[in-house]
Amino acid sequence: MGEEPESKIFAIRTVINREREVAELIEDQNDYKDLSLKAILVSPRTSGYVYAEATSEAEILRATEDVKLVKDVIEKPASREDLEKILNPRPPVADVSYGDTVEIINGEFKGERGKVANISHSEEEVTVRMKTTAVSFSTTVGMDEVKPVEGNRA
Structure with missing residues (x-):
């Protein structure tokens, strides 16, 4: 038995304020087409984007091809730094204190x-x-x- 290919996270550009709906539609397509998306993420910090984990861009394209609210799939997988910004955002104003x-x-x-x-x-x-x-x-x-x-x- 061979090893499973390493999965990557891809950004999917969507209609703004419809990210949750897009994530649900992608999940439905994943189940319907028997694809192997591992995770779908919606971050409140990045409006207009949904993130999906898959082994290839082709899997993402198949999952999104019938979703009308999807504008584009970013070809290059998200970097580790990008993911950390999405998952662990810095407070917007960490350097403001009481009395400033x-x-x-x-x-x-x-x-x-x-x-x-x-x-x-x-x-x-x-x-x-x-x-x-x-x-x-x-x-x-x-x-x-x-x-x-x-x-x-x-």
Whole structure:
């Protein structure tokens, strides 16, 4: 008996916000066509992509050929570094701490500065107490919507 070929993980480009549906359709095709996909992964960090583990690109192409929501299959298998980024993402703003001065870089308060009043890592949100207005108030924004201001640590 020969050894089983080494499997690789391929990225499948899909219609955005339909990744879970695509994964289920690929799984159905895998069962229906008696293919040997080992795993299908949907990561909330990479919208528009589904990842599938198979021994060859041909297996992925067969599993996706009848799935209309699939746009493309990336020919080159994902590297170990790519997989680590997908499976173990770094927190968006690991260098912001309570009391730090930050600038909001997106949204209606873009360009405004304030101090970090609260950090919710589970929700990936930061509450910023605004300091550029006459009336003090706080707003909660995503961690990816703030950047630390140089040299203004509390």
